[in-house]
Amino acid sequence: MSLAFAPHDISAGAVLTVDLSALRSNYRLVRDRVRPAEAAAVVKADAYGLGATRVASALLKEGCRHFFVAQLCETRDLRAHLPSAAQLYVLNGLLPGAEAEAIALGVIPVLNSLAQVEAWSAAAVQLGRRLPAALQVDTGMSRLGLSAGEVEQLRRHPAMLDGIDLVLLMSHLACADEPAHTANADQLAVFRQFAAQFPAIRRSFANSGGAFLDTTYHGDLVRPGIALYGADPVPGAVRPRPVVQLDARVIQVRTITANTGVGYGLTFRASAPTRLATIGVGYADGWPRGLSGRGAAYVRGVRAPIAGRISMDSMTLDISSLPDDALRAGDLVELIGPNQTLDDVAGDAGTIPYEILTSLSRRYARIYTEDETALSNRVARSA
Known part of the structure; x- marks a missing residue:
């Protein structure tokens, strides 16, 4: 795709x-x-x-x-x-x-x-x-x-x-x-x-x-x-249309053995052989460190939880539930989009959508579109 x-x-x-x-x-x-x-x-x-x-x-x-x-x-x-x-x-x-x-x-x-x-x-x-x-x-x-x-x-x-x-x-x-x-x-x-x-x-x-x-x-x-x-101003009010989508690039994919630790402090330890994908977004890019071990990314609608602590410039996902060939370096995974809204991310981080939006990094490649169907047609994987 x-x-x-x-x-x-x-x-x-x-x-x-x-x-x-x-x-x-x-x-x-x-x-x-x-x-x-x-x-x-x-x-x-x-x-x-x-x-x-x-x-x-x-x-x-x-x-x-x-x-x-x-x-x-x-x-x-x-x-x-x-x-x-x-x-x-x-x-x-x-x-x-x-x-x-x-x-x-x-x-x-x-x-x-x-x-x-x-x-x-x-x-x-x-x-x-x-x-x-x-x-x-x-x-x-x-x-x-x-x-x-x-x-x-x-x-x-x-x-x-x-x-x-x-x-x-x-x-x-x-x-x-x-x-x-x-x-x-x-x-x-x-x-x-x-x-x-x-x-x-x-x-x-x-x-x-x-x-x-x-x-x-x-x-x-x-x-x-x-x-x-694009965030809900009042719970239960008419929902605005999503305005942003954020997709992060995969830097590396690897498999680790059981009992191997991941990330700073080794706070995640694999209970079985585990496939990991490291992506190029961290707290310096506005992705809250509080999502460590709590948040996730999505790959073709499948949830990939964050494994271990979020670093300054990267974080690691557990992609064991995906096929072995699902991701490779350069592919994109969804951080904000159809499967995970801005409000969802804020809720997982224990904050509000305002803080997530205003923290979004200037390091991201930015695309502005006027296409009515642009975000709905997006997929989270590159060619």
Whole structure:
């Protein structure tokens, strides 16, 4: 059997395929779900590790015009790939002294403190023109945003906002992935109190999980992140299409005798003659060491458990359940794909899909496809 795509860089230990058609489909899913609110796209951390410029360019084709990153440094390259009509927000706001660069890049800071408000206002006054900004309020997550007392200071001293054109009032849900959690309704009530003090400003409250809560959470602009990239934002909600597939290359195949140890610490010891395949992915490539002795790869739908500890650049699979000629050096085995989803991997590793995605290595050969059937037609073995 042969791959349904060109393997490109055969020097890489694995191939990461990003299905941009699935990404766009997931955006449409959220967009249609939250109408009449708009859907933005969170592309921080290099679009959760998948490439912010490629992801943003694909979502522009679906009409997305609002993009969120976490840090100003993330906007430098991305801004050049977005049309002037697209709005680029910085969730963490600006560190002291970064105002001039933000103005030059034409980005919109999310102001999270009175100090950030003061600095942005001073920059606008000095420049002699109004500067756009979003204002974040803390509705109960205690992470970022102005407190009720700080908002009251703004209300009593409106000159603090001189030169600032507030385009968005926002907050963030702490428990949106748990629809029945009482914190959701509590935060919504607090957000509504804040919004009443800024009646003319658009509201943004819901993240990926919030998009699948009822419409009272949607406001004017919803900020999906993980839902775009193929993971379940809420258990039991409509499942997004898989966006990534990761296939690792076999470096070596061997047979060991009974009682032979494998890997650092020799934590795996064969109870019988065992066939092993060593593949070129390790924890330096973002494959969690916590999957040692717990996770697996798949070969033509057959589970091949990880034997022993995951190393920095490689790990070893027990392929005894496969035919003797099933794998050879250079073949590919599935780490994320039809048989093992992103959520499955995260569950086995005791973490969340966000961490798996954002850890994916830059050493992988990367393929971007717009083919609607690309991932479904993939096979995990090279010619």
